[in-house]
Amino acid sequence: MSTRKTLKALVNARRGAIVPGAFNALSARVIEDLGFEAIYVTGAGVTNMNLGLPDQGFMGLAEIAEATSRIRDAVGLPLLVDMDTGFGNALNTYHSVRILERAGADCIQLEDQVAPKRCGHFSGKEVISTEEAVSKIKAAVDARTDPDFLIMARTDAAATHGFEAAVERAQRFAEAGADILFVEAVTKAEEIRALPQRLGPPQLMNMVIGGKTPIFGAEELGTLGYGIVLYANAALQGALAGMQKALTVLRDTRRVDEDPNLVAPFAERQRLVGKPAWDALEKKYT
Template sequence: MSTRKNLKALAEARRGILVPGAFNALSAKVIADVGFEALYVTGAGVTNMWLGMPDQGFMGLADIADHTARIRDAVDLPLIVDADTGFGNALNVRHTVRVLERAGADCIQIEDQVAPKRCGHFSGKDVISTEEAVSKIKAAVDARRDADLLIMARTDAAATHGFEAAVERAHRFAEAGADILFVEAVTNETEVRALPQRLHQRPQLMNMVIGGRTPIFGAEELASLGYGFVLYANAPLQGAVAGMQKALTLLRQTQRIDEDPTVVVSFAERQRLVNKAEWDALEKRYT
Protein backbone atom coordinates (compact mmCIF):
# COMPACT_ATOMS: atom_id res chain seq x y z
CA MET A 1 0.00 0.00 0.00
CA SER A 2 1.30 3.48 -0.84
CA THR A 3 1.90 5.92 2.00
CA ARG A 4 -1.01 8.03 0.71
CA LYS A 5 -3.45 5.13 0.68
CA ASN A 6 -2.13 4.11 4.09
CA LEU A 7 -2.75 7.59 5.51
CA LYS A 8 -6.26 7.66 4.04
CA ALA A 9 -7.01 4.33 5.71
CA LEU A 10 -5.64 5.60 9.03
CA ALA A 11 -7.83 8.72 8.78
CA GLU A 12 -10.96 6.75 7.97
CA ALA A 13 -10.36 4.36 10.89
CA ARG A 14 -10.80 7.28 13.32
CA ARG A 15 -8.81 5.57 16.04
CA GLY A 16 -6.82 8.51 17.37
CA ILE A 17 -3.52 7.83 15.63
CA LEU A 18 -0.70 9.62 17.47
CA VAL A 19 1.24 11.85 15.07
CA PRO A 20 4.46 13.41 16.37
CA GLY A 21 6.07 16.34 14.56
CA ALA A 22 9.39 16.09 12.75
CA PHE A 23 11.59 19.15 12.28
CA ASN A 24 14.32 17.43 10.25
CA ALA A 25 15.23 14.06 8.77
CA LEU A 26 16.86 12.69 11.93
CA SER A 27 13.85 13.53 14.09
CA ALA A 28 11.70 11.75 11.49
CA LYS A 29 13.93 8.67 11.71
CA VAL A 30 13.59 8.64 15.50
CA ILE A 31 9.79 8.88 15.20
CA ALA A 32 9.75 5.95 12.78
CA ASP A 33 12.22 3.96 14.89
CA VAL A 34 10.07 4.31 18.02
CA GLY A 35 7.13 2.87 16.09
CA PHE A 36 4.68 5.63 15.23
CA GLU A 37 2.41 5.15 12.21
CA ALA A 38 2.61 8.64 10.68
CA LEU A 39 4.38 11.92 11.24
CA TYR A 40 3.79 15.64 10.81
CA VAL A 41 6.30 17.93 9.10
CA THR A 42 5.92 20.88 11.45
CA GLY A 43 6.21 24.46 10.28
CA ALA A 44 6.73 25.69 13.83
CA GLY A 45 9.46 23.12 14.35
CA VAL A 46 11.25 24.00 11.12
CA THR A 47 11.02 27.69 12.02
CA ASN A 48 12.27 27.18 15.58
CA MET A 49 15.02 24.64 14.85
CA TRP A 50 16.34 25.92 11.53
CA LEU A 51 15.80 29.66 11.81
CA GLY A 52 15.87 30.06 15.58
CA MET A 53 12.74 32.20 15.30
CA PRO A 54 9.17 31.99 16.60
CA ASP A 55 6.28 30.56 14.59
CA GLN A 56 5.12 33.86 13.12
CA GLY A 57 5.16 33.37 9.37
CA PHE A 58 8.91 33.36 8.76
CA MET A 59 8.97 29.96 7.04
CA GLY A 60 8.49 29.90 3.28
CA LEU A 61 7.40 27.31 0.75
CA ALA A 62 10.99 26.47 -0.23
CA ASP A 63 11.85 25.77 3.42
CA ILE A 64 9.02 23.33 4.05
CA ALA A 65 9.38 21.69 0.61
CA ASP A 66 13.07 21.07 1.20
CA HIS A 67 12.44 19.54 4.60
CA THR A 68 9.59 17.43 3.25
CA ALA A 69 11.80 16.01 0.50
CA ARG A 70 14.59 15.18 2.96
CA ILE A 71 12.18 13.54 5.38
CA ARG A 72 10.51 11.62 2.53
CA ASP A 73 13.92 10.19 1.63
CA ALA A 74 14.62 9.27 5.25
CA VAL A 75 11.44 7.41 6.24
CA ASP A 76 8.59 5.41 4.75
CA LEU A 77 5.89 6.76 7.08
CA PRO A 78 2.94 8.80 5.76
CA LEU A 79 3.73 12.53 5.93
CA ILE A 80 1.25 15.22 6.92
CA VAL A 81 2.85 18.51 5.88
CA ASP A 82 2.14 21.90 7.44
CA ALA A 83 1.78 24.43 4.61
CA ASP A 84 0.67 27.32 6.84
CA THR A 85 -1.68 29.60 4.86
CA GLY A 86 -0.55 28.16 1.53
CA PHE A 87 1.83 31.12 1.23
CA GLY A 88 -0.59 33.51 -0.45
CA ASN A 89 -3.94 33.52 -2.22
CA ALA A 90 -5.78 30.66 -3.94
CA LEU A 91 -3.34 30.66 -6.86
CA ASN A 92 -0.39 30.45 -4.47
CA VAL A 93 -2.14 27.58 -2.70
CA ARG A 94 -2.42 25.74 -6.02
CA HIS A 95 1.33 26.14 -6.56
CA THR A 96 2.06 25.11 -2.95
CA VAL A 97 0.11 21.88 -3.31
CA ARG A 98 1.91 21.00 -6.56
CA VAL A 99 5.32 21.65 -5.00
CA LEU A 100 4.65 19.70 -1.80
CA GLU A 101 3.04 16.82 -3.67
CA ARG A 102 6.23 16.49 -5.73
CA ALA A 103 8.29 16.71 -2.53
CA GLY A 104 6.54 13.65 -1.12
CA ALA A 105 3.68 14.94 1.06
CA ASP A 106 0.79 12.54 1.66
CA CYS A 107 -1.46 15.20 3.23
CA ILE A 108 -1.13 18.97 2.99
CA GLN A 109 -2.54 21.21 5.71
CA ILE A 110 -3.86 24.67 4.75
CA GLU A 111 -5.10 27.13 7.37
CA ASP A 112 -7.29 30.24 7.29
CA GLN A 113 -5.16 32.77 9.16
CA VAL A 114 -4.31 36.22 7.86
CA ALA A 115 -0.71 36.36 6.66
CA PRO A 116 1.76 36.51 8.24
CA LYS A 117 0.34 33.65 10.28
CA ARG A 118 1.37 32.80 13.82
CA CYS A 119 1.23 29.78 16.08
CA GLY A 120 -2.38 28.84 16.73
CA HIS A 121 -1.76 29.13 20.48
CA PHE A 122 -0.33 32.68 20.31
CA SER A 123 -2.34 35.83 20.91
CA GLY A 124 -2.95 38.36 18.15
CA LYS A 125 -3.92 36.07 15.28
CA ASP A 126 -6.77 36.77 12.85
CA VAL A 127 -8.49 34.89 10.05
CA ILE A 128 -9.42 35.70 6.48
CA SER A 129 -13.05 35.72 5.36
CA THR A 130 -14.88 32.42 5.09
CA GLU A 131 -15.33 32.93 1.35
CA GLU A 132 -11.60 33.43 0.74
CA ALA A 133 -10.72 30.49 2.98
CA VAL A 134 -13.14 28.23 1.10
CA SER A 135 -11.65 29.33 -2.23
CA LYS A 136 -8.19 28.34 -1.01
CA ILE A 137 -9.39 24.87 0.02
CA LYS A 138 -11.05 24.46 -3.39
CA ALA A 139 -7.79 25.46 -5.06
CA ALA A 140 -5.86 22.95 -2.96
CA VAL A 141 -8.28 20.15 -3.84
CA ASP A 142 -8.17 21.01 -7.55
CA ALA A 143 -4.38 21.25 -7.63
CA ARG A 144 -3.52 17.71 -6.59
CA ARG A 145 -2.45 15.35 -9.34
CA ASP A 146 -2.82 12.19 -7.25
CA ALA A 147 -6.38 11.62 -6.02
CA ASP A 148 -4.95 9.86 -2.94
CA LEU A 149 -3.20 13.04 -1.77
CA LEU A 150 -5.20 14.35 1.19
CA ILE A 151 -6.04 17.98 1.95
CA MET A 152 -6.41 18.97 5.58
CA ALA A 153 -8.30 22.21 6.25
CA ARG A 154 -7.48 24.02 9.49
CA THR A 155 -9.45 26.88 10.97
CA ASP A 156 -8.22 29.25 13.68
CA ALA A 157 -11.58 31.03 13.85
CA ALA A 158 -12.42 29.79 17.35
CA ALA A 159 -10.02 32.33 18.88
CA THR A 160 -11.42 35.32 17.00
CA HIS A 161 -15.02 34.50 16.11
CA GLY A 162 -15.92 31.79 18.62
CA PHE A 163 -16.47 28.05 18.61
CA GLU A 164 -19.69 28.04 16.56
CA ALA A 165 -18.08 30.11 13.81
CA ALA A 166 -15.16 27.68 13.70
CA VAL A 167 -17.54 24.72 13.38
CA GLU A 168 -19.40 26.47 10.55
CA ARG A 169 -16.14 27.14 8.71
CA ALA A 170 -15.12 23.52 9.07
CA HIS A 171 -18.45 22.47 7.53
CA ARG A 172 -17.77 24.80 4.61
CA PHE A 173 -14.28 23.36 4.18
CA ALA A 174 -15.73 19.84 4.05
CA GLU A 175 -18.19 20.97 1.38
CA ALA A 176 -15.24 22.43 -0.57
CA GLY A 177 -13.60 19.01 -0.64
CA ALA A 178 -11.29 18.91 2.37
CA ASP A 179 -10.51 15.34 3.43
CA ILE A 180 -9.57 16.04 7.06
CA LEU A 181 -10.75 18.85 9.35
CA PHE A 182 -8.68 20.59 12.02
CA VAL A 183 -10.25 23.09 14.42
CA GLU A 184 -7.29 24.69 16.18
CA ALA A 185 -6.91 25.98 19.74
CA VAL A 186 -10.27 25.12 21.27
CA THR A 187 -10.01 26.02 24.92
CA ASN A 188 -12.23 23.71 26.94
CA GLU A 189 -13.04 20.03 27.30
CA THR A 190 -16.65 20.46 26.19
CA GLU A 191 -15.54 21.77 22.80
CA VAL A 192 -12.99 18.98 22.36
CA ARG A 193 -15.67 16.40 23.08
CA ALA A 194 -18.23 18.06 20.80
CA LEU A 195 -16.25 18.37 17.57
CA PRO A 196 -16.38 14.75 16.34
CA GLN A 197 -20.18 14.78 16.60
CA ARG A 198 -20.55 18.24 15.09
CA LEU A 199 -18.22 17.46 12.16
CA HIS A 200 -18.81 13.76 11.72
CA GLN A 201 -18.77 13.94 7.89
CA ARG A 202 -14.95 14.05 7.82
CA PRO A 203 -12.12 12.61 9.95
CA GLN A 204 -10.61 15.16 12.30
CA LEU A 205 -7.28 15.99 13.89
CA MET A 206 -6.91 17.34 17.42
CA ASN A 207 -3.75 19.25 18.28
CA MET A 208 -2.26 18.62 21.73
CA VAL A 209 0.11 21.54 22.35
CA ILE A 210 2.14 21.03 25.52
CA GLY A 211 1.63 24.27 27.45
CA GLY A 212 -0.91 25.54 24.90
CA ARG A 213 -4.55 26.58 25.18
CA THR A 214 -6.25 23.25 24.53
CA PRO A 215 -6.67 20.87 27.49
CA ILE A 216 -4.58 17.72 27.13
CA PHE A 217 -6.47 14.49 26.49
CA GLY A 218 -5.06 10.99 26.21
CA ALA A 219 -5.05 9.58 22.69
CA GLU A 220 -7.25 6.66 23.74
CA GLU A 221 -9.97 9.02 24.95
CA LEU A 222 -9.75 11.10 21.79
CA ALA A 223 -10.02 7.90 19.75
CA SER A 224 -13.15 6.94 21.68
CA LEU A 225 -14.60 10.35 20.80
CA GLY A 226 -13.98 9.65 17.11
CA TYR A 227 -10.86 11.66 16.25
CA GLY A 228 -8.74 10.32 13.41
CA PHE A 229 -5.43 11.86 14.48
CA VAL A 230 -3.91 13.23 17.68
CA LEU A 231 -1.12 15.66 16.87
CA TYR A 232 1.90 16.32 19.06
CA ALA A 233 3.58 18.66 16.60
CA ASN A 234 6.41 19.84 18.80
CA ALA A 235 6.81 17.25 21.55
CA PRO A 236 9.99 15.93 19.84
CA LEU A 237 11.33 19.49 19.53
CA GLN A 238 10.62 20.28 23.17
CA GLY A 239 12.20 17.00 24.21
CA ALA A 240 15.26 17.69 22.05
CA VAL A 241 15.72 21.16 23.53
CA ALA A 242 15.40 19.75 27.06
CA GLY A 243 17.99 17.09 26.22
CA MET A 244 20.41 19.63 24.77
CA GLN A 245 20.01 21.88 27.80
CA LYS A 246 20.67 18.96 30.15
CA ALA A 247 23.76 17.74 28.29
CA LEU A 248 25.26 21.17 27.76
CA THR A 249 24.66 22.25 31.35
CA LEU A 250 26.47 19.12 32.53
CA LEU A 251 29.32 19.82 30.11
CA ARG A 252 29.67 23.40 31.33
CA GLN A 253 29.57 22.39 34.98
CA THR A 254 31.81 19.31 34.89
CA GLN A 255 33.93 20.03 31.78
CA ARG A 256 33.28 16.52 30.41
CA ILE A 257 30.53 14.13 29.30
CA ASP A 258 30.98 10.39 29.48
CA GLU A 259 28.79 7.87 27.65
CA ASP A 260 25.87 8.15 30.07
CA PRO A 261 22.54 7.01 28.51
CA THR A 262 20.62 9.34 30.83
CA VAL A 263 22.40 12.30 29.22
CA VAL A 264 23.35 11.32 25.66
CA VAL A 265 22.73 8.43 23.29
CA SER A 266 25.75 6.25 22.66
CA PHE A 267 28.01 6.64 19.65
CA ALA A 268 26.77 3.27 18.40
CA GLU A 269 23.11 4.24 18.75
CA ARG A 270 23.69 7.42 16.78
CA GLN A 271 25.23 5.41 13.94
CA ARG A 272 22.36 2.90 14.04
CA LEU A 273 19.77 5.66 13.64
CA VAL A 274 21.47 7.00 10.52
CA ASN A 275 21.88 3.48 9.04
CA LYS A 276 25.67 3.52 8.95
CA ALA A 277 25.86 -0.26 8.53
CA GLU A 278 23.76 -0.04 5.37
CA TRP A 279 25.98 2.68 3.94
CA ASP A 280 29.09 0.61 4.78
CA ALA A 281 27.58 -2.33 2.90
CA LEU A 282 26.84 -0.15 -0.10
CA GLU A 283 30.38 1.20 -0.04
CA LYS A 284 31.73 -2.36 -0.23
CA ARG A 285 29.30 -3.20 -3.03
CA TYR A 286 30.44 -0.30 -5.20
CA THR A 287 34.14 -0.45 -4.38
Protein backbone atom coordinates (compact mmCIF):
# COMPACT_ATOMS: atom_id res chain seq x y z
CA MET A 1 0.00 0.00 0.00
CA SER A 2 1.28 3.48 -0.84
CA THR A 3 2.05 5.92 1.96
CA ARG A 4 -0.90 8.05 0.78
CA LYS A 5 -3.37 5.19 0.96
CA THR A 6 -1.91 4.23 4.34
CA LEU A 7 -2.40 7.76 5.63
CA LYS A 8 -5.94 7.95 4.31
CA ALA A 9 -6.83 4.71 6.11
CA LEU A 10 -5.14 5.92 9.29
CA VAL A 11 -7.05 9.21 9.29
CA ASN A 12 -10.40 7.62 8.45
CA ALA A 13 -10.04 5.09 11.29
CA ARG A 14 -10.56 8.01 13.73
CA ARG A 15 -8.74 6.27 16.56
CA GLY A 16 -6.53 9.14 17.66
CA ALA A 17 -3.26 8.11 16.01
CA ILE A 18 -0.37 10.06 17.52
CA VAL A 19 1.65 11.91 14.87
CA PRO A 20 4.86 13.57 16.12
CA GLY A 21 6.53 16.42 14.27
CA ALA A 22 9.95 16.14 12.64
CA PHE A 23 12.19 19.11 11.88
CA ASN A 24 14.88 17.26 9.89
CA ALA A 25 15.75 13.82 8.54
CA LEU A 26 17.31 12.48 11.75
CA SER A 27 14.35 13.49 13.92
CA ALA A 28 12.13 11.71 11.38
CA ARG A 29 14.29 8.60 11.66
CA VAL A 30 13.87 8.63 15.44
CA ILE A 31 10.08 8.91 15.09
CA GLU A 32 9.96 6.01 12.63
CA ASP A 33 12.35 3.91 14.72
CA LEU A 34 10.11 4.29 17.78
CA GLY A 35 7.12 2.83 15.94
CA PHE A 36 4.92 5.83 15.20
CA GLU A 37 2.65 5.54 12.17
CA ALA A 38 3.09 8.90 10.44
CA ILE A 39 5.19 12.06 10.62
CA TYR A 40 4.28 15.74 10.54
CA VAL A 41 6.88 17.98 8.89
CA THR A 42 6.59 20.97 11.19
CA GLY A 43 6.98 24.48 9.85
CA ALA A 44 7.64 25.81 13.34
CA GLY A 45 10.31 23.17 13.86
CA VAL A 46 11.99 23.82 10.51
CA THR A 47 11.96 27.55 11.27
CA ASN A 48 13.24 27.17 14.85
CA MET A 49 15.92 24.56 14.17
CA ASN A 50 17.18 25.69 10.77
CA LEU A 51 16.78 29.45 10.93
CA GLY A 52 16.90 30.03 14.68
CA LEU A 53 13.76 32.16 14.39
CA PRO A 54 10.24 32.06 15.87
CA ASP A 55 7.26 30.68 13.94
CA GLN A 56 6.19 34.00 12.44
CA GLY A 57 6.21 33.46 8.70
CA PHE A 58 9.98 33.39 8.14
CA MET A 59 9.92 29.97 6.47
CA GLY A 60 9.32 29.89 2.73
CA LEU A 61 8.29 27.23 0.23
CA ALA A 62 11.92 26.38 -0.58
CA GLU A 63 12.76 25.60 3.05
CA ILE A 64 9.77 23.34 3.66
CA ALA A 65 10.16 21.61 0.28
CA GLU A 66 13.82 20.87 1.00
CA ALA A 67 12.99 19.54 4.47
CA THR A 68 10.21 17.39 3.03
CA SER A 69 12.45 15.95 0.32
CA ARG A 70 15.20 15.07 2.79
CA ILE A 71 12.76 13.48 5.23
CA ARG A 72 11.08 11.55 2.40
CA ASP A 73 14.46 10.08 1.46
CA ALA A 74 15.14 9.08 5.07
CA VAL A 75 11.88 7.37 6.11
CA GLY A 76 9.04 5.29 4.70
CA LEU A 77 6.19 6.67 6.81
CA PRO A 78 3.39 8.91 5.53
CA LEU A 79 4.26 12.62 5.69
CA LEU A 80 1.85 15.42 6.59
CA VAL A 81 3.51 18.70 5.64
CA ASP A 82 2.89 22.14 7.11
CA MET A 83 2.34 24.49 4.14
CA ASP A 84 1.47 27.53 6.28
CA THR A 85 -0.80 29.85 4.26
CA GLY A 86 0.22 28.45 0.88
CA PHE A 87 2.87 31.18 0.62
CA GLY A 88 0.58 33.67 -1.08
CA ASN A 89 -2.76 33.72 -2.87
CA ALA A 90 -4.71 30.89 -4.51
CA LEU A 91 -2.24 30.66 -7.41
CA ASN A 92 0.71 30.44 -5.00
CA THR A 93 -1.19 27.77 -3.09
CA TYR A 94 -1.69 25.78 -6.31
CA HIS A 95 2.03 26.00 -7.06
CA SER A 96 3.02 25.08 -3.49
CA VAL A 97 0.87 21.94 -3.54
CA ARG A 98 2.48 20.79 -6.79
CA ILE A 99 5.98 21.38 -5.38
CA LEU A 100 5.31 19.57 -2.10
CA GLU A 101 3.53 16.65 -3.75
CA ARG A 102 6.60 16.10 -5.91
CA ALA A 103 8.85 16.50 -2.85
CA GLY A 104 7.17 13.51 -1.22
CA ALA A 105 4.35 14.89 0.92
CA ASP A 106 1.27 12.71 1.37
CA CYS A 107 -0.83 15.52 2.85
CA ILE A 108 -0.46 19.26 3.15
CA GLN A 109 -1.85 21.52 5.84
CA LEU A 110 -3.20 24.88 4.63
CA GLU A 111 -4.26 27.57 7.09
CA ASP A 112 -6.38 30.71 6.89
CA GLN A 113 -4.18 33.28 8.60
CA VAL A 114 -3.17 36.62 7.13
CA ALA A 115 0.42 36.52 5.91
CA PRO A 116 2.88 36.61 7.51
CA LYS A 117 1.35 33.92 9.68
CA ARG A 118 2.38 33.11 13.22
CA CYS A 119 2.25 30.10 15.53
CA GLY A 120 -1.34 29.17 16.29
CA HIS A 121 -0.66 29.56 20.01
CA PHE A 122 0.80 33.08 19.74
CA SER A 123 -1.28 36.18 20.34
CA GLY A 124 -2.01 38.72 17.61
CA LYS A 125 -3.27 36.38 14.89
CA GLU A 126 -5.53 37.56 12.07
CA VAL A 127 -7.41 35.53 9.48
CA ILE A 128 -8.34 36.17 5.87
CA SER A 129 -11.98 36.18 4.75
CA THR A 130 -13.79 32.88 4.56
CA GLU A 131 -14.26 33.38 0.83
CA GLU A 132 -10.53 33.81 0.19
CA ALA A 133 -9.71 30.82 2.38
CA VAL A 134 -12.22 28.67 0.50
CA SER A 135 -10.72 29.72 -2.84
CA LYS A 136 -7.27 28.64 -1.67
CA ILE A 137 -8.59 25.25 -0.54
CA LYS A 138 -10.23 24.77 -3.93
CA ALA A 139 -6.92 25.62 -5.59
CA ALA A 140 -5.12 23.08 -3.39
CA VAL A 141 -7.67 20.39 -4.27
CA ASP A 142 -7.34 21.13 -7.98
CA ALA A 143 -3.53 21.17 -7.86
CA ARG A 144 -2.98 17.63 -6.60
CA THR A 145 -2.22 15.04 -9.25
CA ASP A 146 -2.78 11.98 -7.05
CA PRO A 147 -6.37 11.60 -5.77
CA ASP A 148 -5.00 9.93 -2.64
CA PHE A 149 -3.00 13.06 -1.76
CA LEU A 150 -4.82 14.67 1.18
CA ILE A 151 -5.67 18.32 1.82
CA MET A 152 -5.90 19.36 5.47
CA ALA A 153 -7.57 22.72 6.11
CA ARG A 154 -6.76 24.57 9.32
CA THR A 155 -8.62 27.54 10.73
CA ASP A 156 -7.27 29.93 13.34
CA ALA A 157 -10.59 31.79 13.56
CA ALA A 158 -11.36 30.59 17.09
CA ALA A 159 -8.87 33.12 18.47
CA THR A 160 -10.21 36.05 16.43
CA HIS A 161 -13.92 35.36 15.80
CA GLY A 162 -14.81 32.74 18.43
CA PHE A 163 -15.45 29.02 18.49
CA GLU A 164 -18.75 29.04 16.58
CA ALA A 165 -17.24 31.05 13.74
CA ALA A 166 -14.35 28.60 13.56
CA VAL A 167 -16.75 25.66 13.31
CA GLU A 168 -18.67 27.43 10.54
CA ARG A 169 -15.44 28.09 8.64
CA ALA A 170 -14.32 24.49 8.98
CA GLN A 171 -17.64 23.34 7.55
CA ARG A 172 -17.12 25.63 4.55
CA PHE A 173 -13.63 24.18 4.12
CA ALA A 174 -15.07 20.67 4.05
CA GLU A 175 -17.56 21.73 1.39
CA ALA A 176 -14.64 23.13 -0.64
CA GLY A 177 -13.02 19.69 -0.69
CA ALA A 178 -10.77 19.50 2.38
CA ASP A 179 -10.16 15.90 3.46
CA ILE A 180 -9.10 16.67 7.05
CA LEU A 181 -10.18 19.56 9.28
CA PHE A 182 -8.03 21.25 11.91
CA VAL A 183 -9.56 23.81 14.26
CA GLU A 184 -6.50 25.32 15.93
CA ALA A 185 -5.99 26.66 19.45
CA VAL A 186 -9.35 25.91 21.01
CA THR A 187 -9.12 26.81 24.67
CA LYS A 188 -11.85 24.81 26.40
CA ALA A 189 -12.20 21.10 27.07
CA GLU A 190 -15.85 21.17 26.03
CA GLU A 191 -14.85 22.57 22.64
CA ILE A 192 -12.47 19.68 22.09
CA ARG A 193 -15.24 17.24 22.94
CA ALA A 194 -17.75 19.01 20.69
CA LEU A 195 -15.80 19.25 17.44
CA PRO A 196 -16.13 15.62 16.28
CA GLN A 197 -19.89 15.89 16.81
CA ARG A 198 -20.14 19.15 14.87
CA LEU A 199 -18.02 18.39 11.78
CA GLY A 200 -18.22 15.47 9.39
CA PRO A 201 -14.71 14.88 7.96
CA PRO A 202 -11.88 13.40 10.03
CA GLN A 203 -10.15 15.90 12.27
CA LEU A 204 -6.76 16.64 13.78
CA MET A 205 -6.32 17.94 17.32
CA ASN A 206 -3.07 19.74 18.08
CA MET A 207 -1.54 19.13 21.51
CA VAL A 208 0.93 21.98 22.02
CA ILE A 209 3.04 21.50 25.14
CA GLY A 210 2.68 24.81 27.00
CA GLY A 211 0.12 26.12 24.49
CA LYS A 212 -3.45 27.36 24.80
CA THR A 213 -5.30 24.08 24.26
CA PRO A 214 -5.95 21.76 27.24
CA ILE A 215 -3.90 18.57 26.97
CA PHE A 216 -5.94 15.41 26.42
CA GLY A 217 -4.60 11.86 26.19
CA ALA A 218 -4.59 10.33 22.72
CA GLU A 219 -6.77 7.45 23.88
CA GLU A 220 -9.53 9.84 24.95
CA LEU A 221 -9.22 11.86 21.75
CA GLY A 222 -9.52 8.66 19.75
CA THR A 223 -12.64 7.71 21.68
CA LEU A 224 -14.07 11.13 20.82
CA GLY A 225 -13.44 10.40 17.14
CA TYR A 226 -10.32 12.37 16.22
CA GLY A 227 -8.28 10.88 13.39
CA ILE A 228 -4.94 12.41 14.37
CA VAL A 229 -3.44 13.68 17.60
CA LEU A 230 -0.61 16.00 16.65
CA TYR A 231 2.45 16.61 18.81
CA ALA A 232 4.15 18.91 16.32
CA ASN A 233 7.11 19.96 18.44
CA ALA A 234 7.48 17.40 21.23
CA ALA A 235 10.66 16.09 19.58
CA LEU A 236 12.01 19.61 19.17
CA GLN A 237 11.32 20.55 22.78
CA GLY A 238 12.83 17.26 23.94
CA ALA A 239 15.91 17.85 21.79
CA LEU A 240 16.36 21.34 23.21
CA ALA A 241 16.10 20.02 26.77
CA GLY A 242 18.61 17.26 25.97
CA MET A 243 21.11 19.64 24.38
CA GLN A 244 20.88 22.06 27.28
CA LYS A 245 21.37 19.25 29.80
CA ALA A 246 24.40 17.71 28.05
CA LEU A 247 26.07 21.03 27.34
CA THR A 248 25.51 22.26 30.89
CA VAL A 249 27.36 19.20 32.18
CA LEU A 250 30.16 19.84 29.67
CA ARG A 251 30.40 23.50 30.70
CA ASP A 252 30.37 22.80 34.43
CA THR A 253 32.51 19.62 34.65
CA ARG A 254 34.71 20.15 31.57
CA ARG A 255 33.92 16.62 30.26
CA VAL A 256 31.08 14.39 29.10
CA ASP A 257 31.34 10.62 29.45
CA GLU A 258 29.25 8.07 27.53
CA ASP A 259 26.29 8.21 29.91
CA PRO A 260 23.09 6.97 28.18
CA ASN A 261 21.06 9.14 30.55
CA LEU A 262 22.85 12.20 29.19
CA VAL A 263 23.83 11.48 25.57
CA ALA A 264 22.91 8.83 23.02
CA PRO A 265 25.68 6.24 22.72
CA PHE A 266 28.01 6.53 19.72
CA ALA A 267 26.77 3.21 18.35
CA GLU A 268 23.15 4.27 18.62
CA ARG A 269 23.83 7.41 16.61
CA GLN A 270 25.47 5.35 13.88
CA ARG A 271 22.57 2.90 13.84
CA LEU A 272 20.00 5.66 13.36
CA VAL A 273 21.89 7.17 10.43
CA GLY A 274 22.19 3.74 8.77
CA LYS A 275 25.95 3.27 8.99
CA PRO A 276 25.81 -0.58 8.97
CA ALA A 277 23.96 -0.53 5.64
CA TRP A 278 26.45 1.94 4.16
CA ASP A 279 29.32 -0.22 5.43
CA ALA A 280 27.79 -3.23 3.66
CA LEU A 281 27.38 -1.23 0.46
CA GLU A 282 30.97 -0.04 0.65
CA LYS A 283 32.14 -3.64 1.05
CA LYS A 284 30.09 -4.66 -1.99
CA TYR A 285 31.83 -2.13 -4.21
CA THR A 286 35.33 -2.57 -2.79
